[in-house]
Amino acid sequence: MSTLAPVLDRLDGNLDKSLTRLFDLVRIKSISTDPAYASDCRKAAEWLVADLKSIGFEASVRDTPGHPMVVAHHEGPAGAPHVLFYGHYDVQPVDPIELWDADPFDPRLKEIEPGRKVITGRGASDDKGQLMLFVEACRAWKEVHGSLPCKVTLLFEGEEESGSPSLKPFLEANAEELKADFAMVCDTGMWDRETPAISVALRGLVGEELTVRAANRDLHSGEYGGAAANPIRILASVLADIHDESGRITIPGFYDGVEETPSQILKSWENLGETAETFLGPVGLSIPSGEKGRSILELVWARPTAEFNGISGGYTGKGFKTVIAAEASAKVSFRLVHKQDPAAIRSAFRKFVEDRIPADCSVEFHPHGGSPAIQLSYDSPFLASARQALSDEWTKPAVMIAMGGSIPIVGDFQKFLGMESLLVGFGLSDDRIHSPNEKYDLSSFHKGQRSWARILDALTRKG
Amino acid sequence: MSTLAPVLDRLDGNLDKSLTRLFDLVRIKSISTDPAYASDCRKAAEWLVADLKSIGFEASVRDTPGHPMVVAHHEGPAGAPHVLFYGHYDVQPVDPIELWDADPFDPRLKEIEPGRKVITGRGASDDKGQLMLFVEACRAWKEVHGSLPCKVTLLFEGEEESGSPSLKPFLEANAEELKADFAMVCDTGMWDRETPAISVALRGLVGEELTVRAANRDLHSGEYGGAAANPIRILASVLADIHDESGRITIPGFYDGVEETPSQILKSWENLGETAETFLGPVGLSIPSGEKGRSILELVWARPTAEFNGISGGYTGKGFKTVIAAEASAKVSFRLVHKQDPAAIRSAFRKFVEDRIPADCSVEFHPHGGSPAIQLSYDSPFLASARQALSDEWTKPAVMIAMGGSIPIVGDFQKFLGMESLLVGFGLSDDRIHSPNEKYDLSSFHKGQRSWARILDALTRKG
Numbered sequence: 056m057s058t059l060a061p062v063l064d065r066l067d068g069n070l071d072k073s074l075t076r077l078f079d080l081v082r083i084k085s086i087s088t089d090p091a092y093a094s095d096c097r098k099a100a101e102w103l104v105a106d107l108k109s110i111g112f113e114a115s116v117r118d119t120p121g122h123p124m125v126v127a128h129h130e131g132p133a134g135a136p137h138v139l140f141y142g143h144y145d146v147q148p149v150d151p152i153e154l155w156d157a158d159p160f161d162p163r164l165k166e167i168e169p170g171r172k173v174i175t176g177r178g179a180s181d182d183k184g185q186l187m188l189f190v191e192a193c194r195a196w197k198e199v200h201g202s203l204p205c206k207v208t209l210l211f212e213g214e215e216e217s218g219s220p221s222l223k224p225f226l227e228a229n230a231e232e233l234k235a236d237f238a239m240v241c242d243t244g245m246w247d248r249e250t251p252a253i254s255v256a257l258r259g260l261v262g263e264e265l266t267v268r269a270a271n272r273d274l275h276s277g278e279y280g281g282a283a284a285n286p287i288r289i290l291a292s293v294l295a296d297i298h299d300e301s302g303r304i305t306i307p308g309f310y311d312g313v314e315e316t317p318s319q320i321l322k323s324w325e326n327l328g329e330t331a332e333t334f335l336g337p338v339g340l341s342i343p344s345g346e347k348g349r350s351i352l353e354l355v356w357a358r359p360t361a362e363f364n365g366i367s368g369g370y371t372g373k374g375f376k377t378v379i380a381a382e383a384s385a386k387v388s389f390r391l392v393h394k395q396d397p398a399a400i401r402s403a404f405r406k407f408v409e410d411r412i413p414a415d416c417s418v419e420f421h422p423h424g425g426s427p428a429i430q431l432s433y434d435s436p437f438l439a440s441a442r443q444a445l446s447d448e449w450t451k452p453a454v455m456i457a458m459g460g461s462i463p464i465v466g467d468f469q470k471f472l473g474m475e476s477l478l479v480g481f482g483l484s485d486d487r488i489h490s491p492n493e494k495y496d497l498s499s500f501h502k503g504q505r506s507w508a509r510i511l512d513a514l515t516r517k518g
Numbered sequence: 519m520s521t522l523a524p525v526l527d528r529l530d531g532n533l534d535k536s537l538t539r540l541f542d543l544v545r546i547k548s549i550s551t552d553p554a555y556a557s558d559c560r561k562a563a564e565w566l567v568a569d570l571k572s573i574g575f576e577a578s579v580r581d582t583p584g585h586p587m588v589v590a591h592h593e594g595p596a597g598a599p600h601v602l603f604y605g606h607y608d609v610q611p612v613d614p615i616e617l618w619d620a621d622p623f624d625p626r627l628k629e630i631e632p633g634r635k636v637i638t639g640r641g642a643s644d645d646k647g648q649l650m651l652f653v654e655a656c657r658a659w660k661e662v663h664g665s666l667p668c669k670v671t672l673l674f675e676g677e678e679e680s681g682s683p684s685l686k687p688f689l690e691a692n693a694e695e696l697k698a699d700f701a702m703v704c705d706t707g708m709w710d711r712e713t714p715a716i717s718v719a720l721r722g723l724v725g726e727e728l729t730v731r732a733a734n735r736d737l738h739s740g741e742y743g744g745a746a747a748n749p750i751r752i753l754a755s756v757l758a759d760i761h762d763e764s765g766r767i768t769i770p771g772f773y774d775g776v777e778e779t780p781s782q783i784l785k786s787w788e789n790l791g792e793t794a795e796t797f798l799g800p801v802g803l804s805i806p807s808g809e810k811g812r813s814i815l816e817l818v819w820a821r822p823t824a825e826f827n828g829i830s831g832g833y834t835g836k837g838f839k840t841v842i843a844a845e846a847s848a849k850v851s852f853r854l855v856h857k858q859d860p861a862a863i864r865s866a867f868r869k870f871v872e873d874r875i876p877a878d879c880s881v882e883f884h885p886h887g888g889s890p891a892i893q894l895s896y897d898s899p900f901l902a903s904a905r906q907a908l909s910d911e912w913t914k915p916a917v918m919i920a921m922g923g924s925i926p927i928v929g930d931f932q933k934f935l936g937m938e939s940l941l942v943g944f945g946l947s948d949d950r951i952h953s954p955n956e957k958y959d960l961s962s963f964h965k966g967q968r969s970w971a972r973i974l975d976a977l978t979r980k981g
Contacts, residue, residue: 258740260740260840262838262840264838269803270801270803271801271802272801275922275923276823276827276851276853277721277723277853277921277922277923277924278818278922278923279801279818279922280721280825280851280853280922281806281807281808281809281817281818281821281822281823281853281922282794282798282806282807282808282814282817282818283798283801283803284803284805284807285807285825285826287757287827287828287829287848288758288761288807288825288826290829291754291755291757291758291826291829292754292757292758292761294750294751294754294755294758295754295755295757295758296758298751298755331745335745335746335878338733338734338735338737338746339732339734339878340732340733340746340747340878340879341878342747342876342877342878343744344744344745344746344747344748344751345744345745346744351745354745355741355742355743355744355745359744360739360744362739362743362748362751362842363748363750363751363754363831363832364739364750364832364833364838364839364840364841364842364843365750365831365832365833365834365839365841365843366750366753366829366830366831366832366834367829367830367831367834368826368828368829368830369826369827369829369849370828370849371828371829371847371849374886375725375727375827375849375851375886375887376827376828376849377723377725377825377827377851379825380827380828383829384834385750386834386838386839388739388743388838390739390740390743390744413805413807414804414805415798415802415804415805416803423838424838458740459740459741459742459743459744459745460738460740460840461740
């Protein structure tokens with residue numbers, strides 16, 4: 056007989072109790088960015104520790120220079136994998152409070168359309184609701200079997216909404232204790248209400264600021280126009296050279312380490328039905344700006360970019376000034392995918408620019424961060440297990456998606472603990488996280504618990 | 519016997535007296551921009567009227583909403599041309615006063631190197647010294663011959679250093695009275711201490727501001743990079759397209775009305791010995807930015823340009839922001855030559871830009887002024903006469919030069935009085951006009967008087 060089925064039954068039977076627990080946690084005003092709520096943050100950490108201890112975890116509140124971490128451990132059977140589950144108990148501020156339909160710290164169950172119930176309150180989705188899914192799944196396993204199917208470490212942070220200042224030092228200082236076979240991060244969303252998603256790729260980033268200098272002072276464009284180099288013209292020309300007609304980036308070596316996305320993955324993305332119109336329409340656009348011949352999702356999920364984030368030079372006030380500026384600057388960033396090397400990209404970019412600066416002018420660079428892309432192997436067996444588990448739970452099969460931006464924790468786990476992360480979450484795009492009237496669908500809360508139970512089961516069997 | 523020779527002798531003999539008169543005028547603190555000196559400005563105008571009346575001019579102080587004009591008339595022989603001579607009696611402020619070696623309003627004669635004497639004081643060169651040259655030439659003609667060789671109208675302005683707010687209305691209101699065969703403007707310089715110059719061309723100007731708009735709000739470059747149009751990229755690409763590899767402007771029709779400068783003029787400019795190194799060296803540059811294969815003087819004097827005077831978009835503060843901006847702007851100006859039509863250039867530029875804006879983006883234009891170039895005909899007989907007269911006076915032959923920028927009065931004379939201007943002046947590049955320790959070479963003051971006497975004589979004989 057399946058070990059999973061009774062766990063799922065238990066989750067179904069305990070739904071009301073699990074809701075009560077989530078409501079208790081949501082009531083704690085753990086706003087990390089506002090020092091006035093420091094004791095609430097600690098209270099949330101203590102609440103979690105007490106709850107985890109009641110399940111049988113060895114759990115403790117761990118002080119940091121900021122808000123505390125919660126770390127908990129539970130043994131698993133010999134030979135089973137060891138997973139680290141990450142979530143955060145802190146929440147965003149609630150301003151503007153007058154836009155909330157109800158007290159953000161008095162969570163409720165509300166029917167927003169026939170048959171669709173949601174949990175309202177700050178943190179209902181981000182990330183208290185999401186982290187409790189896994190706790191509830193563990194609780195049910197323990198209640199049914201007296202054990203967990205694998206070794207579990209939990210790490211709940213209290214500063215995610217305020218820049219995670221204590222996280223890196225904590226990971227470094229406690230690397231031995233926290234290291235597991237892989238991490239599971241529950242801070243992302245589903246593709247839609249019927250389709251669960253696993254984020255398998257996050258783009259990396261290289262930021263550069265460049266300043267082109269020409270004459271040793273601002274010049275009059277009547278007196279010097281046609282004679283003196285114009286740094287805005289040079290800068291515009293350099294930036295314009297970075298993309299070719301097809302939207303491809305022309306910097307030599309830029310595509311080193313970029314892989315073609317497997318055709319079955321591309322096919323699955325196509326099946327999601329996202330088009331340039333649906334993706335860009337809400338922001339008033341319709342034509343993809345990236346490489347021609349690739350779908351909109353491939354462009355933002357699996358292709359590198361060069362974007363110009365800021366530019367300035369010369370006279371930019373009201374009216375007109377016939378000046379040839381002494382210098383002009385731009386901020387440029389590259390989103391990286393697959394195995395692109397941030398250091399190599401930075402150096403190739405600088406050479407590309409330097410090659411285009413006239414001999415009597417100069418350019419100065421200032422670096423702004425660099426991190427490689429995160430790319431899980433599409434054919435990893437634990438990814439396949441998780442995907443199957445999710446597909447078994449939901450109406451539609453799970454999709455492997457990517458994210459155009461980065462989630463710092465994933466890079467930190469890789470860097471400090473040498474672990475890959477499985478990004479699974481059950482948020483929906485209408486959850487209004489960080490905004491008034493945050494909510495979490497009851498179906499996310501219920502089927503999310505069942506999903507984690509299934510994933511634990513599936514990983515164990517493959518592990 | 520020549521009518522000119524005794525006039526020149528008279529000027530030589532009266533040099534000390536003419537210096538005394540200039541000193542008297544320089545002592546009047548006619549700083550137009552500072553209301554505290556309004557009565558000094560009027561005093562300068564009254565001083566000039568009195569002096570001109572003493573020569574036999576019908577002269578008057580003419581009120582304006584600002585500082586007064588001086589207008590004076592003197593008849594000439596039937597059939598002789600009628601010339602309008604323009605100068606300005608107002609001067610720049612003297613700050614920082616502590617950098618002056620002597621009281622700016624206590625003019626002196628000072629030997630700055632063996633055999634080189636200069637007149638020091640605010641306005642000694644700009645423009646009191648220059649305007650008195652012509653007055654002295656007229657005085658000598660009158661003293662010697664009892665008459666002037668042509669009909670002369672004088673217009674001395676008191677607001678040139680503060681934007682000439684009253685000039686246009688005054689020209690319009692008094693067009694009939696002021697209209698002459700041509701104007702003579704003495705507010706420019708010599709090529710060097712031995713070489714007199716006539717400015718025969720001034721470039722025109724078209725200013726445009728453009729704003730490229732893409733998404734309806736700022737976007738996150740992780741989420742939208744590779745998908746959403748980036749207005750900085752579009753703007754950079756448009757600006758980069760404006761010049762080709764050879765520095766030529768690619769806007770269709772841009773060169774309509776641009777003429778090739780006659781080879782003998784180019785040759786005479788070459789003989790001036792100005793190179794890219796001598797012209798650009800002082801501002802820290804060495805490579806001309808304009809059309810390849812043309813001399814540095816041709817580039818700034820006789821070729822049109824497109825210059826980018828300002829650019830802005832996205833995040834330009836300290837640090838970095840991974841934003842794709844909703845819009846980006848630039849200020850662009852074109853210097854025009856010969857018969858280029860400002861309206862046609864503006865409209866060709868706008869079409870050029872619009873052709874390069876993606877269908878889901880937009881561009882908005884804001885005009886900033888437009889004026890055609892001023893170009894005297896190189897083969898006009900009165901230019902030839904003036905050139906010969908100057909060449910007769912100075913060590914080296916007069917050169918016909920041009921100016922990269924504009925002198926508004928020249929356009930105003932053309933527009934309101936339908937007159938061309940002869941731009942002859944005897945300032946030197948080291949006169950420090952607008953700065954502390956302004957000076958005017960005694961040779962400019964002496965030979966400048968003689969030069970105007972010669973020009974009047976030459977014009978009359980050709981007239």
